[in-house]
Amino acid sequence: MKGFITQVGFEKTFKYAEMIKEGLIVTILLSIFTVVIGFILGIILAIMRLSDVRPFRFLSLDKNGRLRGNGILLTISKFNPLSFLATAYVEIIRSTPVLVQIMIIYLGVFSQLIKLPRFTLFGFIRFERFFPGVVALGINSGAYLCEIIRSGIQSIDGGQTEAARSLGMSQGKTMSNIILPQALRNILPAIANEFVVIIKESSITYTIGVADIMAAVNAVRGATFLVMEPLLVATALYFLLCFPTSKLIAYFERRMSRGTKR
Amino acid sequence: MAQSANLIHVENLKKHYNKGAVRALDGITVDVNVGDVLVIIGPSGSGKSTLLRSLNLLETPTEGSIFFHDVEITKKKTRVETVNPKTGKKSSKMVKINIDDHRQKMGMVFQHFNLFPHKTILENMTLAPVKVKKMDKKAAEEKAMQLLARVGLTDKANAYPIQLSGGQKQRVAIVRALAMEPEVMLFDEPTSALDPEMVGEVLEVMKELAKEGMTMAVVTHEMGFAREVGNRVLFMDEGKIVEEGTPDEIFNHPKHPRLQDFLAKVL
């Protein structure tokens, strides 16, 4: 046996430094795009879930214009299609493995339904693999971020909405100026946590050929027959991405908490 | 309806909860006239807050109507008369009622202040004038500073709400509402959440406001204020107006046994 972990092994691994560096950049870009898509999707889904769109509202009134006490019509009148769709989306995404979702997006949607142009970004990112990866991860994290954002919005005291509305602010202005800024500040730790989860989970995209850290390390393993050294490099890189990210966001969270703490 | 002095007219207003099991408001009819300082008193749970909050539709009534400037704001649409300036011909059309337009004209002050914690005092005061009234930011800030000076809080302009005492917060809440130049101010127990030593400073501001002729509807347990500043007092119980009169009538010659009972407890 030639040793479990050896210096020579690391030296051999670092011959592929360029490839690993490209993998690192891919992982970073993948995570950033994912969190942006996930965040926008999450806000839209959260607002859908909390919306009060009831197309059959009129069914709640009887012939004399009084509110019905009970019955099927009252149930139908409470139906909110936006909220229903968003809830269904969130529950389906959260109850299925991200690997299956990635396969469906890559092998199903983007190979058979939509043809993506083949080109490379920065000379090493293959768009036709990177893009489905981002979409799949964004779709996935959107569901989780929706729940985080929803709980953040619901945690804001109702008096805030009442004060804003009593000043004549519309529902939309109240949401964007009063509720969301406070909600986002409250959920920043949870979002940071989700970002770290995304960085780690993005490693799964190597299964559809995205050349991220994990793919680079696998390539090195294949070429050198080394096991531990490339994996330790991957471990170190993921740690160096995730650990400072959570620390950095904790720092911003403290700075942003002015106004809520003395 | 004819043009009249009442700013707000409430007609047989009802608000029920739990399918009518709770009748927070049970047929309220009342007018708020220009220049009124209408004080609403009554035991806990009698519907005072519900009535006040219905006036600007923070609560949606189950039944009945509210007119503001003779526009029935409890309806979705209203008929607007227009006169063609060229032909002098009158015509009318249905337009959608935008409650936000009416709320701008009704300032509201809450028991728990409800300042926006993520904004400075100045930002709290300029937000609605700038975003809703499309006021110029500079002009809005100048106006806000004048109002702050009136309540002696100029030095707090750049502070955050958390840095203020309860009494200071409530004074800011009042001038924040005033920054929208409302025609009527609604107060829901504005001093109930304050430490006793801070009640006076807030009542003082409200007294000033009344002196300047502001139309006000005030829910309060401060009977001294009701007597001294109010020109009309409503006594509510179980969702109904049980007795209405001048402060003298209500406090010195109460007729209804429930009012006599209530006064015996609070005075």
Ligand SMILES: Nc1ncnc2c1ncn2[C@@H]1O[C@H](COP(=O)(O)OP(=O)(O)OP(=O)(O)O)[C@@H](O)[C@H]1O
């Ligand atoms: N959301 C609600 N659901 C059910 N019942 C409610 C709701 N809001 C208010 N009520 C009931 O309506 C009644 C009137 O409440 P309201 O808050 O108007 O009383 P109040 O006179 O302001 O009392 P207080 O002096 O305690 O503030 C109470 O019996 C209350 O329990």
Ligand SMILES: [Mg+2]
């Ligand atoms: Mg109350």
